[in-house]
Amino acid sequence: MPKINGNQITPGTVIEHDGGLWAAVKSTTVKPGKGGAFNQVELKNLIDGRKLNERFRADATVDEVELELKDFSFLYAQGEELVFMDLESYEQIELAADWVGERAAFLQDGMKVTLRMHEARPISIKLPAYVTLEIAEADPVVRGQTATSTYKPAILENGLRVLVPPFIEKGERIVVDTNEVTYMRRAD
Template identity: 75%
Template sequence: MKINGNQITPGNVLEHKGGLWVAVKTQAVKPGKGGAFNQVELKNLIDGTKLNERFRADETVERVRLDQKDFQFLYAQGEQLVFMDTESYEQLELAEDFVGERAAFLQDGMTVTVELYDGKPIGITLPQHVTLEVTEADPVVKGQTAASSYKPAILENGMRVMVPPFVTTGEKIVVDTNEITYVRRAD
């Protein structure tokens, strides 16, 4: 679907210069001299490189629609992560580095969303929050105020996060999978 350069908004996926790019930031610019344009920061969906481009209002770009499908995480097999399509029950194997460090948050049976372009996976979205047990937490140092002092803790998946001083070993906490940060105690 073709769109004009001034219609590009953050989150749009574009086919540009032979690659797939997602618009990260956009800014409409109206210089005193010359025509208005849209300054767009693009990020390549395949290799992660960034690019800044100017698109005039009369230019057209190809906007790409990605298929989003729900997959269930089954298990890790060496460097491969195995997922199952929740509708067709077909299995999909993705390299661990495709998911990145967030692969540590995957739990058996967890539902994730995989973005596909022409049937090829190009992105994965994990649930926003996961509940994990704290396996190691430093004791509270007497005299520390809770206002600004966080302490390091190690979670059951081996990830390290900063937690408030009242969190102790054995407690379950909710962690943000995008920011890899403590959210709150689990209920």
């Protein structure tokens, strides 16, 4: 494992620390009046999601972990398991739906996702940033409501709720941000 100095930890860096895998979320270089400079780093555990704030002196060394990025295709849901196929080897893997989280609702047949792997073990999943979905239910427009910029609730075909502009109606297809679960625009 490559070693890096404590002042080289930047957001996105993955390190081995306290027997676990941690990703740097934020880092701030602090230069106090007395003593040496240090890097104040907010870490997130890649396995269980715990957060931790640590100070790393500039001369301290840590093990940087290289994660492998592999492309998979979503095949289908089977009970509480989601089945994916490796796009290179065609091997199938199953991941628990609760491991993927609420964003699993965005998975569509054949959708390409990227898994971050460590020693052949999935650490995190990256879905496409945007997906196109149909509005299953939307409240009707109240007369005069279009003059204001208030959004109304709607339910997507995958069951998720999203706020949409008043002109969006049932049956329309919209583009949704999968990270924020928000309306972006009408689909082309």
